[in-house]
Amino acid sequence: MSAPGSGLTLEARDLAVEFASRGGPVAIALDGADLVLRSGEILALVGESGSGKTTLARTLTGLQRPTRGTVTVDGTPLGYRTRDLKPFRRRVQMILQDPAGALNPRHTVYDSVAEGLRLHGLAHRSDRTEEQQVADALSAAGLRPPExxxxxxxxxxxxxQRQRVLIAGALALQPELLVADEPVSSLDASIRGEILALLLKLRAELGLGVLVVTHDLGLAWNIADRTAVMYLGRIVESGPTEEVLGNPQHPYTRALLSVVPEIERLEPVVLEGEVPDPTRIPGGCRFHPRCPALASGAAAAVEDACRTLPLTVLPAAEGHQCACHLVQSQEATV
Known part of the structure; x- marks a missing residue:
C-alpha cells in the first residue's frame, strides 16, 4: 500500500455536544474541547467512562454533529451534507470498539474489506483489481496470506483477527487518519500487544495519524506521542506523553496514573464516587467534588476558587497544559 501524500490536520475548536431528552434535563456530553490530530502521530485520549472521549471521537469523525464549535480539516470547516462527509470519511476512518458487533456476520472477510472500496467507487478507479486491493489491505493489517x-x-x-479485519477495511481506503475507540479493550494481553505494535507500524510505514480513545493510561504510555486527559466533557491536561504521564500535574491525571501497574512511583489514590451526571455538572472546577487535593487539604489556599470559579478551556497547544486552580496557583508563585 502507498503512503499518504501531503498529510492531514484535523482540529476541534470549542466543541460542545448536548443531548436533550423529552421533558428532561439536558446532558452535556462535551463542553468546549480543543484538540488537534495530524498525520504521522499517535494521540491518546484518556479518561474514565462518561468523560466524553467517545463523543469527542464521534464528533471529530462527523458521526455526531456538534451543538457548538467546529471541526476543521486542513483549516476548512467540516460540512455535514452527504457530499461533504463522503470524501472526508475516506480520509478519516473510525475503528469501532467491538469488532464482533461491527462486522456483518453474513459477510465474508473479503466482502467486509471490499465494502468501503465499493461504497467510494474505488474498486474500478485503480490500476489494481479489487481483489488485489483487498489482499493488500489484509496484508497491511497483518493477516497473511490474505487469500x-x-x-x-x-x-x-x-x-x-476480527480487529485486524476492521483495521484492514479502514486501510483499504488509504486514509490519512484513524480514530480507534478502545481498540484492544476486549482482547487478551498478548493480542493487545500485537494490535498496538500494528498501530505503531502503520504510523511509521504509512504516515498515518491515529487517535486512540482509551481508559488505559498504560496503553497511552506505550504508544502515544501526545496524550489528552478528559473529565466530564473537558480536556483537563494535555501535551507530550512523556510530560503528561511522566510528570502529571492535574490531581485527576495523578489519580488515574497511581493505579497503573507499570507506574510504581505514585502513591495509590482511590477516587471517591463516579463521574458526575452530565445533567448536573458541578460549579467551579468540575472535578472538585472528587479531588484528592481538596480532600487532603493540599488545595486549601485555592479551595474557594475550586468550588466556585470555572476553569477556561485548554487551547490546542503543543506544550504541556493543565486546567487546575491549584496548579495555576503554584505556577504563579514560582
Missing amino acids: RLFLRYPHELSGG
Missing part, C-alpha cells in the same frame, strides 16, 4: 481469509466469516475468526 486464506477471503471466504471466512467473523464467527470463524479470533478476536484479534
Whole structure:
C-alpha cells in the first residue's frame, strides 16, 4: 500500500455536544474541547467512562454533529451534507470498539474489506483489481496470506483477527487518519500487544495519524506521542506523553496514573464516587467534588476558587497544559 501524500490536520475548536431528552434535563456530553490530530502521530485520549472521549471521537469523525464549535480539516470547516462527509470519511476512518458487533456476520472477510472500496467507487478507479486491493489491505493489517481469509466469516475468526479485519477495511481506503475507540479493550494481553505494535507500524510505514480513545493510561504510555486527559466533557491536561504521564500535574491525571501497574512511583489514590451526571455538572472546577487535593487539604489556599470559579478551556497547544486552580496557583508563585 502507498503512503499518504501531503498529510492531514484535523482540529476541534470549542466543541460542545448536548443531548436533550423529552421533558428532561439536558446532558452535556462535551463542553468546549480543543484538540488537534495530524498525520504521522499517535494521540491518546484518556479518561474514565462518561468523560466524553467517545463523543469527542464521534464528533471529530462527523458521526455526531456538534451543538457548538467546529471541526476543521486542513483549516476548512467540516460540512455535514452527504457530499461533504463522503470524501472526508475516506480520509478519516473510525475503528469501532467491538469488532464482533461491527462486522456483518453474513459477510465474508473479503466482502467486509471490499465494502468501503465499493461504497467510494474505488474498486474500478485503480490500476489494481479489487481483489488485489483487498489482499493488500489484509496484508497491511497483518493477516497473511490474505487469500486464506477471503471466504471466512467473523464467527470463524479470533478476536484479534476480527480487529485486524476492521483495521484492514479502514486501510483499504488509504486514509490519512484513524480514530480507534478502545481498540484492544476486549482482547487478551498478548493480542493487545500485537494490535498496538500494528498501530505503531502503520504510523511509521504509512504516515498515518491515529487517535486512540482509551481508559488505559498504560496503553497511552506505550504508544502515544501526545496524550489528552478528559473529565466530564473537558480536556483537563494535555501535551507530550512523556510530560503528561511522566510528570502529571492535574490531581485527576495523578489519580488515574497511581493505579497503573507499570507506574510504581505514585502513591495509590482511590477516587471517591463516579463521574458526575452530565445533567448536573458541578460549579467551579468540575472535578472538585472528587479531588484528592481538596480532600487532603493540599488545595486549601485555592479551595474557594475550586468550588466556585470555572476553569477556561485548554487551547490546542503543543506544550504541556493543565486546567487546575491549584496548579495555576503554584505556577504563579514560582
